[in-house]
Amino acid sequence: MASISSTPLLNSTSLSPLRFPNFSSPSPFAGSCRFLNRNLGSSLSPTVNRSGGAIMAAASMQGVVTEAMNLIQTASPSWKSAVANNVLIFVLGSPLLVTGLSASGIAAAFLLGTLTWRAYGSAGFLLVAAYFVLGTAATKVKMSEKEAQGVAEKKKGRRGPRSVIGSSAAGCVCAILSIYQVGGSAFSQLFRLGFVSSFCTKVSDTVSSEIGKAFGKTTYLATTFKIVPRGTEGAMSVEGTLAGLLASFFLASVGCFLGQITPPEAAVCVLASQIANLGESIIGASFQDKEGFKWLNNDVVNVINISLGSIVAILMQQFILQNWVK
Template sequence: MASISSTLLLLNSRSDSPLRLHNFSSFSSRSENRNLGSITSPGRRRDGAMEATSAVEGVVTEAMKLIQSTSPTWKSAVAKNVLIFVLGSPLLVTGLSGSGIAAAFLLGTLTWRAYGSSGFLLVAAYFVLGTAATKVKMTEKEAQGVAEKKKGRRGPRSVIGSSAAGCVCAFLSIYQVGGPAFSQLFRLGFVSSFCTKVSDTVSSEIGKAYGKTTYLATTFKIVPRGTEGAMSIEGTLAGLLASLFLASIGCFLGQITPPEAAVCVLASQIANFGESIIGASFQDKEGFQWLNNDVVNVINISLGSIVAILMQQFILQNWVK
């Protein structure tokens, strides 16, 4: 190692010393110019590399400023989502397709811009809970023909169908529609929409995995697992707990108050029961071919948001001081 170091030092001292130029005095001027050019070009390359490095450092510094900024902006929301999605890609690919990840990135950016890190964490918690429930007894559900397609990996239509109401609430919050008086209402609607959806997903997946008896929502007749509009005691309880858990996270993160968390849980159960009735009455029926799962999801989460807002206005505002 000592000999390698001394050799490198010797090479450096030779390359940096201008006294070595006299060794080329016997060469022609053309050769001298060529050699001078070869001596100066590494310096030029080093200057170019230094400029490129400085430019990269400037970009990284600006990105870090955006990531560390406290007030959410569109730029900071994009920067933070890029970082999070890169780091979380191993988890994302288990629950989303490539185009689904792109749609989720747009949702994450919008959520961060509207509600900051707390809103983003709420949506992330919804995603983790929903994905975990979908994976439960996947092999058995596939054998019975009731499992989600593509091993439960959701595409962009599913992402949009699950978040449409939340996106609307986020947009209304960003542009302060209705002024400050409506700000908390939109936030409540946002949280309630995801409480509704996680309750729907968990109740459906756990019901298909563990439900012993499933009943049709409209007639309460016993029907096979996986039937549109079917409900089970096991699935309903699991969905209730999932909604309660997500509402508690929203309360802990400061998105909603404890009374509003209770409203979100109750609204989610009302909305899910309404969705079961819609599924049993109209889905897959003649004349309602357009009423697919994605459309029903939009109706479901929209109902969850609206019911929560109405309950806040007509119950909490008047009864809870």
């Protein structure tokens, strides 16, 4: 078996990926934070002049806000800046979050967002946010019709912590490996690629399933091509498959635009996601809900799916992009 060398990998990162403007500089929220800080300071001025107690309270308040702004503007992600950014974004984005997540699901998503920001900064966070928005939108498509057919996600598509963890487990592993620099700098881009590919895989799976249930004219079992009702485990439709492919392409493009991956790696993510989703359909059709496999629920299948997406992408990067097959 060929060994993995760091040299070809480093060559792959010498490519010039498309970069999101100023993501190497402080957080994209820095400008608005500075504006808020200036205005907060000026609005406190009349209060400061009223009494000594008000002066102390205002000074203390401004000190807290200044510290928070400094954390948010931190160029190099830290645990403190990750938490500060997530608190700000989750408060501002709460109207959207409650449409797609339960209260406990939001708590799990906050942990995911903090971990993602610590590992990959604002660019990685925006990638996950794009996944969430696209997946939630697809889930809501023709919700009433899917509910009438009995194939809709429970609770109007509001997902709980098990779903959040099942959809992000592989990405979280890649993020942790990146944070603690396992394998050194030579492996950092591999873990980043695995992170992006896991979410490309999951968004493709979610969109293909939801669009297939909403618009699929004919659904087939992945193993036998037998025609089955919509929503059957392991079933596929042309409409859903095409929608999932486009969703994966979109998210991989976002990852490329944000500088997380290179254009060739974006293509790898798309291909890996389709291979993983085919594998998930085969597993679902062959084993899910079968005797002896009651433990194989949707959350477990999700973990298998995104793990396949990450692993396949990493292997393709090493053995195809780097031309390791002699």
